[in-house]
Amino acid sequence: MVPDLILLHPPSVYDFRRKTILYGPVSDLIPPSPTFEMYPIGFTSIAEYLESAGYRVRIVNLAVRMLNDKRFDAEVMIRRLKSPVFGIDLHWLVHAHGAIEIAEVVKRCHPEAKVVVGGFSASYYYQELLEHPEIDYVLRGDSTEEPFRQLMDCIMNKRQPEAVPNLVWRDSQGRIQENPFSHVPDDLSQVMVNHYGSIIRSVIRYRDLASYTPFKGWLHYPITAVLTCRGCTQNCVVCGGSASASRHFYHRDKAVFRSPKSVVQDVKQIERFSNGPIFILGDLRQPGENYAYELLRSLQKNRVKNQFILELFSPASADFLHQMSLSCPNFCLEISPESHDPEVRRAAGKYYSSEALEQTLSDALDAGCRRLDVFFMIGLPKQTPQSVMDTIDYCDFLFDRFKGDKRLSLFIAPLSPFLDPGSLGFEQPERYGYHILFRTLNEHRQALLSPSWKYSLNYETQWMTRQQIVDTSYEAILRLNRLKAKYEIIPKPMAEAGEQRIQAAWEMAHRIDDILSRGDYQEELSHLKAEVDGINMFPVSEKTQLELPVGLIKLRPWRALWSWATGKLDT
Ligand code: B12
Numbered sequence: 001m002v003p004d005l006i007l008l009h010p011p012s013v014y015d016f017r018r019k020t021i022l023y024g025p026v027s028d029l030i031p032p033s034p035t036f037e038m039y040p041i042g043f044t045s046i047a048e049y050l051e052s053a054g055y056r057v058r059i060v061n062l063a064v065r066m067l068n069d070k071r072f073d074a075e076v077m078i079r080r081l082k083s084p085v086f087g088i089d090l091h092w093l094v095h096a097h098g099a100i101e102i103a104e105v106v107k108r109c110h111p112e113a114k115v116v117v118g119g120f121s122a123s124y125y126y127q128e129l130l131e132h133p134e135i136d137y138v139l140r141g142d143s144t145e146e147p148f149r150q151l152m153d154c155i156m157n158k159r160q161p162e163a164v165p166n167l168v169w170r171d172s173q174g175r176i177q178e179n180p181f182s183h184v185p186d187d188l189s190q191v192m193v194n195h196y197g198s199i200i201r202s203v204i205r206y207r208d209l210a211s212y213t214p215f216k217g218w219l220h221y222p223i224t225a226v227l228t229c230r231g232c233t234q235n236c237v238v239c240g241g242s243a244s245a246s247r248h249f250y251h252r253d254k255a256v257f258r259s260p261k262s263v264v265q266d267v268k269q270i271e272r273f274s275n276g277p278i279f280i281l282g283d284l285r286q287p288g289e290n291y292a293y294e295l296l297r298s299l300q301k302n303r304v305k306n307q308f309i310l311e312l313f314s315p316a317s318a319d320f321l322h323q324m325s326l327s328c329p330n331f332c333l334e335i336s337p338e339s340h341d342p343e344v345r346r347a348a349g350k351y352y353s354s355e356a357l358e359q360t361l362s363d364a365l366d367a368g369c370r371r372l373d374v375f376f377m378i379g380l381p382k383q384t385p386q387s388v389m390d391t392i393d394y395c396d397f398l399f400d401r402f403k404g405d406k407r408l409s410l411f412i413a414p415l416s417p418f419l420d421p422g423s424l425g426f427e428q429p430e431r432y433g434y435h436i437l438f439r440t441l442n443e444h445r446q447a448l449l450s451p452s453w454k455y456s457l458n459y460e461t462q463w464m465t466r467q468q469i470v471d472t473s474y475e476a477i478l479r480l481n482r483l484k485a486k487y488e489i490i491p492k493p494m495a496e497a498g499e500q501r502i503q504a505a506w507e508m509a510h511r512i513d514d515i516l517s518r519g520d521y522q523e524e525l526s527h528l529k530a531e532v533d534g535i536n537m538f539p540v541s542e543k544t545q546l547e548l549p550v551g552l553i554k555l556r557p558w559r560a561l562w563s564w565a566t567g568k569l570d571t
C-alpha cells in the first residue's frame with residue numbers, strides 16, 4: 001500500500017555510528033539518547049489530519065531504527081520506501097545535520113518525489129534551508145496540519161502552491177517564493193482529535209511497529225505525552241518555545257489551549273493500549289485556575305489506572321496539589337526552579353522565591369505525590385561556577401529538610417548542546433550576558449560533528465566559558481550523585497555506576513581536548529572510538545531515576561486492535 005506521504009525522523013548526526021563524538025550529558029534528563037531519536041508529537045497530528053482528509057500517511061523513525069540495529073541501513077530503507085511526498089522534521093536544532101543529510105538521500109533515491117521540511121528550527125532557518133536544492137518546501141509554524149493538507153492537494157493535483165499559507169517554496173524558475181505566514185489557529189478543536197487511534201491504525205496497516213517507536217526502549221517503558229496547548233505563556237530566557245519566541249518567529253501572539261474534554265479523551269485513548277505513565281505537558285494553570293480545576297475534576301471522574309506526570313511552572317497552593325492527588329493518585333510532579341539563587345532564577349525568567357518553592361515541595365509531599373522531580377540548570381545568566389556548587393549545597397539542604405524522603409528527586413544538567421534560536425538569550429545576548437558562538441544553520445550543523453560536546457555548545461556566558469560549563473557540569477552531577485548516595489535516595493550500586501560514568505566521561509573530555517590541541521587529530525581520535533562509544537552507551541542513572549514503575553504488561557496491542565476494529569478508539 002503506497003502512502004501519499006512518508007514522515008521521516010532523522011538522527012541528530014546522520015552517520016553517528018561511524019563518528020567519534022563524546023556527547024556529554026545533553027539528553028540525560030529525557031527518555032531519548034543523544035541521537036535525539038524521538039520524533040515530534042506533531043507527526044501524529046499531521047498524520048491524523050491528513051488521513052481524515054483522505055491521504056495515507058506513514059511515519060518512519062529512522063533514528064530509532066539506526067539505534068536499535070547496527071546493521072540497519074537508512075539509505076536502503078529509504079530507497080525501498082515509495083511515496084510522492086516525504087516530510088522531514090527539523091523541529092529541534094539538534095537535528096540540523098541529520099535532517100539535511102536525510103533530505104539528500106531521499107532526493108538521490110527518489111528524484112521525482114517532493115521533500116517538505118517543517119518544525120520550529122525549519123521555521124526559523126527556512127531561508128538557509130531552501131539553499132539546499134534537495135528541499136522543495138518549508139512549512140513554517142507550530143500548526144501545519146491544514147497548510148500541509150493544502151500543499152498535498154497542490155502536489156497531487158500538480159497545482160502551484162501559491163495560496164498555501166506559511167509555505168516557502170521554489171517555483172518552476174527556481175525562484176524562492178515566500179507565502180504569507182498567516183495560518184496560526186487559535187482553536188485546536190480540529191487537530192489532535194484521535195491521533196493515537198490514527199497511529200495504531202497505521203502501525204497495523206504498514207505492519208511496522210519498529211518505525212513508529214518514539215524512542216529506544218519505549219516498548220519497555222511506554223511513556224506517552226498529552227499536550228494541552230500550542231505556544232506558552234512563560235518567557236524563560238533560554239527557551240525557543242517561549243511566548244516571546246512564538247510571537248516573533250512563529251507568529252503566535254498568544255498560547256492556545258485544548259479543551260479539558262479533548263485532553264481527557266486523549267488520556268482515555270492511551271489507557272486502551274498502554275499501562276505506561278502519561279505525561280500531561282505544560283502547567284495546567286496556564287489558561288487560569290478554572291481550566292486547571294475543570295480538567296483535574298474531569299480526570300477524577302474518568303479515572304484511568306495509568307500513573308500521571310504533571311508539571312508546575314511556578315509554586316502552587318496546597319489546595320491545588322490536593323486536587324491533583326484526588327484526580328491522579330500517586331501522581332509524579334515536576335518543577336524547574338533552575339537555580340537555588342532567586343537572582344539567577346529571576347535572570348532566567350522565573351519570578352518566585354525559594355520559600356514559595358519549598359512550601360510547594362512540602363505541600364506536594366503531604367498531598368501524597370509519589371515522586372517529586374526538581375530540575376536545576378547550568379548555563380544561566382548571572383550564574384557562576386560557584387553559584388552552581390551552591391545549588392548543590394542547596395540540594396543537600398533540601399534532602400536534609402525533607403529527611404531524605406525518597407520521593408524527592410533532584411537533578412541538574414547543563415543547557416546543551418544549544419541555547420535555542422528564537423529564545424530571548426539567543427536574540428538579545430548582550431542583555432542577558434550570552435556570547436553566541438554559532439548563528440547560522442550551517443554553523444550548528446558543523447558544530448554537531450565536533451568530537452566533544454564542549455565544542456558543540458553554541459554559547460558561553462559572561463560568567464562561564466565553555467570549559468567552565470563542561471567542568472562545572474561534571475563536578476555538579478558528580479556531587480549530586482554522591483548526595484543521593486549519602487541520603488540513600490538511590491541504591492549504592494546505582495550511585496557507584498553513576499560515579500564511574502561521570503568520572504570516565506570527564507576524563508575523556510580532557511583527553512579529547514588534549515588530542516585536539518596537538519593539531520592533526522583525526523587518526524588519534526578514531527582510536528578512541530570504542531572507548532567513547534562505551535561512555536556514551538553507559539546506562540545513565542538519572543534516566544533510570546526518572547522512570548516510574550510499569551507493570552509486567554506494558555502495552556495492550558490486542559486490546560488496542562480490538563478497540564480500533566470496533567470503532568471504540570474513535571470515541
Ligand atoms: C513537549 C516538548 C518536548 C518533549 C517531546 C515531545 C515530542 N515528542 O514532541 C520532550 C520533553 C521529550 C522534549 C525533548 C526535547 N526538547 Co522539547 N519541547 C517540548 C515543548 C514544551 C512543547 C512542544 C509541543 O507542544 N509541540 C506541539 C506539537 C503538536 O507540535 P510539534 O510537535 O511542535 O509539531 C508541529 C510543528 O512543529 C510542525 N512540525 C513538526 N515537525 C514537522 C515536520 C514537517 C515535515 C512539517 C511540515 C511540520 C512539522 O507541525 C506540527 C503540527 O502542527 C516545546 C516548547 C514549546 N512551547 O513549544 C519544547 C521544545 C520544542 N523543545 C526543545 C528542545 C531543545 C528539546 C531537546 C533537544 C532538549 C534536550 N537537549 O534534551 C529534546 C529533544 C528530544 C528528541 N527529539 O529526542 C526546544 C526546541 C528549540 C529548537 N529550535 O531546537 C523547545 C522549543 C523549547 C525547549 N527548550 O524545551 N521536548
Ligand code: SF4
Pocket residue numbers: 232233234235236239240241242243313
Ligand atoms: S521552558 Fe519556559 S517558556 Fe519554554 S515551554 Fe517551558 S515554561 Fe514555556
